Amino acid sequence: MISTTLEERHWLLRNLAQGLIEYMSVTRPPVPVEEMLRHPPSIYERDFGVVDMYSSIWDATFARPPNRRGSIFVCIDIEPDKRHYALARETLTALITSEHGRRMGLCKLFTPFLLESADYFARQLLAPDSMVKAFRMRNGNRENFGLEFQLPARAAKRRWNEDGASAA
Amino acid sequence: MTMQALNQLVARSIIDPTVVDAYSGGKISDVLSLFDFSADMRSQLSGIQANTWAEYAIQAYGIVKVAEEQVSRITLPSPLEGLLPEKGSADKEQVA
Numbered sequence: 001m002i003s004t005t006l007e008e009r010h011w012l013l014r015n016l017a018q019g020l021i022e023y024m025s026v027t028r029p030p031v032p033v034e035e036m037l038r039h040p041p042s043i044y045e046r047d048f049g050v051v052d053m054y055s056s057i058w059d060a061t062f063a064r065p066p067n068r069r070g071s072i073f074v075c076i077d078i079e080p081d082k083r084h085y086a087l088a089r090e091t092l093t094a095l096i097t098s099e100h101g102r103r104m105g106l107c108k109l110f111t112p113f114l115l116e117s118a119d120y121f122a123r124q125l126l127a128p129d130s131m132v133k134a135f136r137m138r139n140g141n142r143e144n145f146g147l148e149f150q151l152p153a154r155a156a157k158r159r160w161n162e163d164g165a166s167a168a
Numbered sequence: 169m170t171m172q173a174l175n176q177l178v179a180r181s182i183i184d185p186t187v188v189d190a191y192s193g194g195k196i197s198d199v200l201s202l203f204d205f206s207a208d209m210r211s212q213l214s215g216i217q218a219n220t221w222a223e224y225a226i227q228a229y230g231i232v233k234v235a236e237e238q239v240s241r242i243t244l245p246s247p248l249e250g251l252l253p254e255k256g257s258a259d260k261e262q263v264a
Contacts, residue, residue, distance in 0.1 A: 106222050
């Protein structure tokens with residue numbers, strides 16, 4: 001296994017997110033992540049799904065029950081922006097542990113950095129550079145950024161200040 | 169453009185299994201020819217040895233990044249340019 005830098009992992013995560021955005025053919029926020037999880041690309045038919053649950057422990061978590069389709073189990077009573085973000089974050093686990101993801105080598109590469117990688121991936125999936133740039137060109141500002149992209153406040157603040165977003 | 173082509177290739181690989189199939193089958197050059205890489209870059213990227221597609225992509229990123237940095241260094245004007253006095257005006261000052 002080669003060692004990777006944060007910059008290299010972020011580059012790869014941005015492009016993995018971009019691949020899904022192109023699959024969804026979406027050009028404006030909010031990115032319909034839940035819709036994609038419910039109607040996934042054929043290659044992820046056994047890996048993407050959404051199951052609503054009550055939980056006081058987590059907002060969402062991906063699990064792959066034996067011999068069944070993998071799904072993101074999401075807390076039923078969280079706010080819509082937090083649900084949107086949690087689903088995007090857990091999508092990375094679904095991706096890298098899928099048959100295709102393991103075949104690509106994504107599981108080995110990202111598992112040691114999963115927490116940090118999943119958050120970065122979620123921000124890029126929900127607010128890709130091209131949409132953030134367009135938002136800023138429409139004079140969008142920091143205050144309504146989270147609202148338009150359906151990002152929780154903390155994620156919106158981090159994404160706004162990231163390379164590609166702030167420089168756009 | 170080359171980094172853009174690599175970005176497109178990697179983005180495609182997450183939903184299109186034929187990219188990874190080609191890589192695993194030793195036929196990545198066939199896929200590279202579909203993207204906007206120069207012949208020299210295609211040759212460099214075809215020669216990468218890696219255990220997985222993800223490792224291949226990371227190594228390709230390093231190669232493309234270095235190549236693009238070299239190009240930008242060549243095309244950027246020297247920072248000294250514009251600071252040197254024009255020859256004509258320097259001559260005039262000497263005469264004065």
